[in-house]
Amino acid sequence: MGLGGGFLAVLFPTFFVFPLVVSAASYSEYIYPNFTATNFKFIDNQGAFLFSRNGSFKVAIFNPQGKANYYLCVIHVASTTIVWSANDAAISSSGRMDLTPKGITLTDEQGNLKWSTPSSLRSPVSRLLLSEMGNLVLLDRFNVSLWESFRHPTDTIVIGQQLRREGAMFSAAVSGVDLATGDYSLALTDSDAILQWQGQEYWKLSMDAKAYRNSNYVIDLMEVNGTGLFLYGLNGSKIVIQVILSPSDFRIAKLDSSGKFVVSSFSGSTGTGTQEFVGPVDGCQVPFVCGRIGLCTGGTATNGPRCSCPQGFQGQVDQGGCVPSNGYSLPLASACNSANNGSQLNSSRISYLSLGYGTDYFSTDFYDPVKYGVKLSACQELCTEDCSCVGIFFENSSGSCYSLDNDLGSIISSTTGDGDMVGYIKALVADSSDINKFNNQGQGKEFPVTALVLLPVTGFFLVIVALGFVWWRRGRLYQNKDRKLRHARSISSGDLDAFYIPGLPQRFDYEELEVATDNFKTQIGSGGFGSVYIGTLPDKTTVAVKKIINLGVQGKKDFCTEIAVIGNIHHVNLVKLRGFCAQGRQRLLVYEYMNRGSLDKTLFGAGPVLEWQERFEIALGTARGLAYLHSGCEQKIIHCDVKPENILLHDHFQAKISDFGLSKLLSSEQSSLFTTMRGTRGYLAPEWLTNAAISEKTDVYSFGMVLLELVSGRKNCSIRSQQSHSLENNSNSGGGQSSSSSTSGLIYFPLLALEMHEQGRYLELADPRLEGRVTNEDVEKLVRVALCCAHEEPVLRPNMVTIVGMLEGSIPLSEPRVESLNFLRFYGRRFTEASTIGEENDHSNINLLYPQAYTCATTSTCESPACFSYISSQEVSGPR
Template sequence: MASVRSYLFLLLTISLSPLPTLSQTAGNITVGASLSATEASDPWRSPSGDFAFGFQQLQDDKNLFLLSIWFDKIPDKTVVWFSNRNASNPVPRGSTVQLTAADGLVVRDPQGRLMFSPNGGLADEVGYGYLNDTGNLVLRRGRSDSEPLWESFKNPSDTILPTQIIEIDTALVSKKSEGNFSLGRFSARMNGDGDFVFSSKSAPTNTDYGDEYYNSGTSDQNASASGFQVVFDERASIYILRRNGGQVVLSPRWVPSPAEFYHRATIDFDGVFTQYYHPRTSGGAGNQGWTAASSWPENICFTRSRPCGYNSVCRLENQRPVCQCPLGFSLSDPNNPYGDCRPNSAQSCVQSDDKEDDYDVSEISDTDWPFNSYQQINPSTADQCKSACLNDCFCGVAIYRSDTCWKKTLPLSNGRVDVTLGVTAFLKFRKTDLINPNPNPTTPDKNRNTLLVVGSALLGSSVFINLLFIGLACLGFFLIYKKKNLIFDHNSGANLRCFTYKELVQATNGFKEEVGRGAFGIVYKGLITNSSKTVVAVKKLDRVAQDSEKEFRAEVNAIGQTHHKNLVRLIGFCDEGAHRMLVYEYMSNGTLSGFLFGNSTKPGWSQRSQIAVGVARGLTYLHEECVAQIIHCDIKPQNILLDEYYNARICDFGLAKLLAMDQSKTTTNIRGTKGYVAPEWFRNRQITAKVDVYSFGVLLLEIVSCRKSVDVEEGENPILTDWAWDCFAEGRIDCLVGNDDDVEASSVGRKVERFVLVGLWCVQEDANLRPTMRKACQMLEGEVEVERPPNPYPFTSTTARQP
């Protein structure tokens, strides 16, 4: 009996003891409560116990603890929020965090010295804290206050949870690596213009995330239609909310119920923004871990974000990048598989006179480092390309495709496996560096060894011969079946639909309503009916070689991988027999040509200038930011469409190459439209992206003046570019907008002048004087000063006259 009384007295003593670490009940955190960074410390939990806040011990260093919030009922205790991403967090063993009235949460080291406060400065004193069942840690003045003093949902790290919103100018920033919680290279931000963008730092030492590699395209000239929030709602659907109430849904149509699964969306350390789900139950399927519901971008290897280090090769596996060093290279840091690959022996131009004695070339199929070539050789054979790199001491790799060879020097960036391009990489290595037996990053050694063992066992038996014939027969039937059913490779990242001819006949009502025609074919309006009705534009292609199905699909796939708000989106295609068609989203406001020249009154200057900048941005993307560079070759007002909000959308990009697949030389075939064609087309010179710059310059002058590039009705000034130069040379730029009904154009004279100067730079006869489209875009937007251009045609004499 005495022992029972002693036990009850002990319980009463403990319950009445003023221990701050026990001052948390059902999610509530009282002022004065504290936690210690030790294994024995019990975290503060939400009412359901789904989430916990406290110190989580790091796996790599048992003496460091991360102040964080995590899923507490699953085995891996996944962190969803962590604080103060600098050298102060993680903290050493024995550190403490305490909720104070004056400063909120305060973290001190084992000696009691102040380290940091996760919530920063507060507007008022804290009355209490609360960790709710959504995973949001909240600090409030009192229970009657509607607005919290601080909450973790408004200060995210790399993850958002259901019911959480990303507001304008709020960013998620990735971790440095799986186990390193310091600031990483990637950011996901809701911009003020309405776009949800992913950006990377070009170098770890940079402080800004300036290299954009994903854009939601939800900004709009009409502010009421622009995006302003990324919402992760209680149903586990992620969407961008427009100011007018419209939604752009990012999540797949079906995701598991939040009642049965936990959900989160994270910008991972490799730059992929992924929505995950995990079973709530602890047994059976609950051990399967996190599953990806969807990822953005679809293939990060195909962006300029550089998820893998220099000289590395990136390939996609389960929606995540896998990096591998090629033959002759090794990881600079063996503990970082996503880091740089260094050559096992440095290449030099002075070690040997005969480089073929020192080096060899590894041939790698479907692998490319697409940027920063220092020399292009055309025409070239594969052997010539290989030899050209082998005998060039500056060459690290040569990329060969069709009849063109691109030579590149080390370090190489943005390496990726791409089965759609049909490229071969000739990677140079020193002969003494044969330490990597597997030059092809797409074929693991394990699979190769397995095949060798199986093959060796079968070769000793006649059974192998029978199986070989059966296998070949099955393979043949499979290939025939695959071709007949027109299955498209969705792993390529294009996500295009393959339509049958019958489907498009039905969609267009027998190709009844023609909405346009041009050099590439006729365009018909159609209606695709699935779960919803989608208006489309179906382009029937002319002059496409009928025996080039593989090349056709490769080029269509390349077009399908382009994603930019100033490009018309390719939805699908038809490749059935002699029928080659492309299916695009439909643009309701027609062409720029009709907009500029089809009305008796000029469109407003503000709208025209926005269109010009949109075209410049779209061409910049095609030239520098998409998977493989695309030269349009036919920029003109008829190939600029306008969507429902009058945003410029470039169409017919990639088609010049698509329709020339059966031509051996592209430099001798003049493409484009009279009045927009660059001079080099007529001189049998190598064609570069500068031909598009020239055409854009003509287009820009048309947008400024609302006058066609060639107009015989203008009497003595039929050529717009000549007349524009004469007006500029005589200081009479106002002539170009002289009959502009929009007085706003006159009130922004400096901007008009800037646009005219950019146009004159772009139409320079010497292609070397023309800016890149990126620089042209920067000049239009006022980011770069525009200098006085020289006479575009120094050997042409014209006289300025006002029309």
């Protein structure tokens, strides 16, 4: 008995220790430092070593779909959905996770680090928590969060998690097995949630029929909850866009590896999921659904996309896509680099393979053409000269040229085949040198060459000699340019390195900006400060380069001090200053490029009419930008020239104010022109004429004038349209006397707005092109705000912060004080009198009769002498 008991005493611990080495017990809610986990150690729990208290989530070293790739994951237990993963690079089953006081590390079997939490946490880690919502949290000894998985999403958000706009986005996995970061991503903008492929937009939430825009606040965050999907503004207190779904206890929003954004709900513990929302609905709108150059047909929710190769192409769409037939190869944009600027491509060998009519591409709905009103040959020439261009789409009716850059996605096929759009893929007649070149660069596998066109020996020799000569010439040119660039940089360094100014934006050399603008080839604007040119930086970013003339600041240090102030002002509704140049006598500013141009061209031009919602968003964005300049900056900035020409528009008509803070850069000669005014007439506040103090309320007045132009869709002093005649008739028939009415054919709109306000007839002020797509209440809001801005006494005008509140609805609308607006009647009468006398006297004395500061700025649509400008608006104002 004693022997048996002793034997069992020895055997018992051995028997039970061995299984613990193989499969350790998992933990609930917390684990503590100096903990190690491997898949093998917790193999009985499928690699899971930590569960949430409610058992809904687990943390595991997990292999998706039972394959050989292992990842550190947070998993929703009921549905086995991976809601977060750590490592991009997979490990094997022997890889290990370690929790130490410094954080989490993940290493492979050789001990190589594959992923870790930040190495510089604020304090030592006390424990690791998996919350009941699926959030993995590192806590210190005071239970303060040091790091959270919710703040570093991969491709999914769950109930209780927020995706914030600033610096946050998530990306789809490569596949269901490979959890590395793929080419699809989701990001929040100021006004929407968008999907991107390789940085190119292809879908936005607001375009879906289920999405409802509730307000116009700047978006701060996105979340899913028990009732649906929501985008919030004002730090989560205001709904901007909502998608209402059926009530659910658990819901996830995921960007799957196919490029679709899917919201699913899960009921009970069955793990059965229901897809409630999918975007885009049309599968053919997903950029790579059929591989490279694969032709996508159908794509509806019921049928799904059908993939094939276009005529003249061959390949397997499920194995990467299609390639040309008949002796062509595809030039790779990745072979393009700054050193040779695409010199691998011999333009004489470039051809364009037609995809036929009735084809389209995802990016044509989201990006502007690179050129308008050109011929097909000119469009192809643009692509030939750009080594990053891999194809074009051309719209015959408008002559719009769309460039496809860097990589090719799938082609969208129209079922009718009679569309106005035609696509072309850039191709080369292939030879053996291309094969060697691309193979040496490790890129030949992407586009196998299907046939070769062999040149005769003599012709081949001549081509080699010619290419050698071109290469030698290009080398000499680049040597000369490099020598000049180094010389310019040495001069520039000597000029500016003698002093240091904190906060300066990027400094460019003049030679760099010459190259970026192709020697200032394409001018896109001009004004009192100088001219503006479009340019492209080496990183392919498009910029607007402003060449300043009439510079008042003589010293570089004074100039740079002012630029440091402007460069450190960052707001979503202000055009960003990317950099500057102060070299010799040259002064240039480099701004972000606004692809929709200025508001005046969009509002007053002959293009598509701005819808009311777009006008309201422009008004609100402009107000927010001015409010920031007046009260949100360290130093208050008064713009002094608020007008449609200085309000630039970006994607989705996002408004950004330009030329703020530049008034100090005016020369003394130019400043002498502005003893009584600085800005553009038609937008100048009365205090410019009375020598009263100039304050931020001067900008408020100008903003009010812009609001009225947004309402009417025309300049405040303009030729009277037929609608204006009807307004006059209606007013007179009702017994009212409209002093703005006249047989002269001209109208001073601010006075008409005042008269219609007094009569409560706001809708008659709206742009007639809107054709009833706006309500009386909508127009009333903008008109009342505008008239409050136009009060003659600056103290009666609201500040811009209050104006933002009134537009957003958080502050009640103020009532305009008519007694402070009576000066508009005087200006209205003088305007019509001057125009009438000017017509009778062959337009010769118009400037003697009309108040100098209130003549209209010259515009391309101004046909009346009353719009004559004593000093042209370009002399007075900054560049467009």
